[in-house]
Each structure stands twice: as C-alpha cells, then as structure tokens.
Amino acid sequence: DSGVTQTPKHLITATGQRVTLRCSPRSGDLSVYWYQQSLDQGLQFLIQYYNGEERAKGNILERFSAQQFPDLHSELNLSSLELGDSALYFCASSGGQGSDYEQYFGPGTRLTVT
Amino acid sequence: GENVEQHPSTLSVQEGDSAVIKCTYSDSASNYFPWYKQELGKRPQLIIDIRSNVGEKKDQRIAVTLNKTAKHFSLHITETQPEDSAVYFCAADPYIYNNNDMRFGAGTRLTVKP
Numbered sequence: 001d002s003g004v005t006q007t008p009k010h011l012i013t014a015t016g017q018r019v020t021l022r023c024s025p026r027s028g029d030l031s032v033y034w035y036q037q038s039l040d041q042g043l044q045f046l047i048q049y050y051n052g053e054e055r056a057k058g059n060i061l062e063r064f065s066a067q068q069f070p071d072l073h074s075e076l077n078l079s080s081l082e083l084g085d086s087a088l089y090f091c092a093s094s095g096g097q098g099s100d101y102e103q104y105f106g107p108g109t110r111l112t113v114t
Numbered sequence: 115g116e117n118v119e120q121h122p123s124t125l126s127v128q129e130g131d132s133a134v135i136k137c138t139y140s141d142s143a144s145n146y147f148p149w150y151k152q153e154l155g156k157r158p159q160l161i162i163d164i165r166s167n168v169g170e171k172k173d174q175r176i177a178v179t180l181n182k183t184a185k186h187f188s189l190h191i192t193e194t195q196p197e198d199s200a201v202y203f204c205a206a207d208p209y210i211y212n213n214n215d216m217r218f219g220a221g222t223r224l225t226v227k228p
Contacts (some may be wrong), residue, residue, distance in 0.1 A: 002157065003173065043158065043218040056215045093117060101146050101207070103158040103216065
C-alpha cells in the first residue's frame with residue numbers, strides 16, 4: 001500500500017458525460033500528479049499540482065481539468081467524454097517523507113466510456 | 115518537451131538468465147531517471163532510480179546504468195525469476211525542486227519462463 005488513495009475504483013459512463021476522479025496523497029506529500037494509461041499503453045503525464053498550485057502540464061486535453069484543494073486532495077474532472085477517454089487514471093504523490101523525487105502511485109480509477 | 119524511447123517492447127527470457135531494457139531520452143535537462151514495475155492490473159511501483167550525478171546504481175539483482183553524454187540509461191536484471199514477469203517503465207524527469215515533468219517510456223513486457 002503506497003498511502004495514496006483514489007476513488008472510485010471503477011467508473012462506467014456514457015459519451016458526452018462528465019466525471020470527477022478523486023485522489024488523496026500520502027500524508028505529508030505536497031505534490032499530486034495525474035497520469036492516463038490506455039489499454040496496453042504507457043503512462044501519459046497529464047498535470048502536476050504542488051500545494052494547491054499548478055506546477056507542470058503534460059498532454060492534458062482542454063476537456064480535462066484538475067485542482068488541488070487546501071487539504072491537498074486533488075480532483076481530475078473529465079468532461080464531454082469520448083470513447084477514447086476510456087483508460088486507467090493514476091494519481092501519484094511526492095514531496096513528503098523521504099525523497100522529493102520518488103512518486104508514489106495510487107491504485108488507479110478505471111474509466112469506461114460507452 | 116522530453117521524449118523517452120524504450121526498447122524492446124517485449125522481452126522473454128529463461129529463468130536464471132539476465133534481462134536488459136534500454137531507454138533513451140531527448141532533454142539534456144533531465145536529471146532523474148526512475149524505473150517502475152507494473153504487474154497486471156496493479157499500480158506502478160518504483161524499483162530503482164538514478165540521478166544524473168551517478169553513473170551506476172545496484173540493488174541486489176537489479177542495476178541501472180546512465181550515460182548522460184549519449185542520453186541513454188538501462189535496467190539490468192540478473193538471475194531472473196518468474197515473479198519478475200511484469201511491464202517495466204523507464205522515465206526521465208528534468209526535476210527542479212517540487213516541479214516534476216516526468217515522461218515515461220512506452221514500457222517493456224518482460225516474461226520470465228520457468
């Protein structure tokens with residue numbers, strides 16, 4: 001167990017809908033990252049937040065947005081969903097105890113768009 | 115931005131043999147190179163990492179080498195065991211304090227045959 005939690009574990013929704021994925025980082029970690037992993041694909045970096053502020057942006061679509069709240073949990077909002085958005089979405093955190101570098105991954109949220 | 119290429123995409127070895135996975139990166143500012151292991155349906159887990167001021171690092175049966183001039187780094191697993199079977203991802207990150215922009219390779223599916 002990495003200490004990073006994500007909810008829900010699974011999500012099934014229809015095209016055109018909007019969903020929110022939630023992530024709670026490890027205790028003490030200030031950075032949260034979001035990744036997308038499509039079937040049999042690698043990990044695509046979406047976005048990073050540090051202590052409530054956006055720090056780095058990767059291949060995140062305009063239909064997607066994220067935020068980090070004062071209690072450091074983060075939410076990833078996906079709107080106008082398309083079939084191609086079906087994927088495993090991972091959250092990771094870092095910056096607390098131990099190395100600043102190492103990212104600890106949560107168990108992921110599997111999103112299925114039908 | 116950073117571009118990480120990883121080879122091979124699949125690798126099959128006999129138990130007890132060695133396995134080598136190679137990655138190249140494009141951004142000379144990258145200074146942190148982790149390797150993650152992902153078992154089927156599970157989260158990526160860090161197995162070893164190396165920083166740009168080090169050329170080689172070893173942890174029991176796994177080792178990583180880094181050639182900054184050539185911009186490539188490799189993972190070496192010796193005395194492979196069936197439980198080493200998984201997908202391995204390399205990554206490169208131009209890490210600045212609490213500001214990551216980690217990019218992953220496409221992954222290598224390693225199969226260790228008993």
